[in-house]
Amino acid sequence: MLAVKGRYNGATVILDSKPPIKECEVIVTFPDIPAPVKPIEPQLDDGSLAYLFKDYVDDGIREPIADFGSAVGNEQW
DSSP, X not given: OOOOOEXXXXXXXXXXXXXXXXXXXXXXXXXXXXXXXXXXXXXXXXOOHHHHTTTOOOOSSSOOOOOOOSXXXXXXX
């Protein structure tokens, strides 16, 4: 069984993330106390590291990404 968070707007269930399943039957469970609903803001993929790591949660095990500083010649990072 796979659990995916989302919200219900009175007519449609909107998932926070796309599950890795193409098609299947689902069971929707509503909590006793509804969580506050925050509006979903569209995020455009601009190819930046900030976008790529927007949902990253530090687990305290891995080392942080090294900052290589600014480019000196033709390098682009």
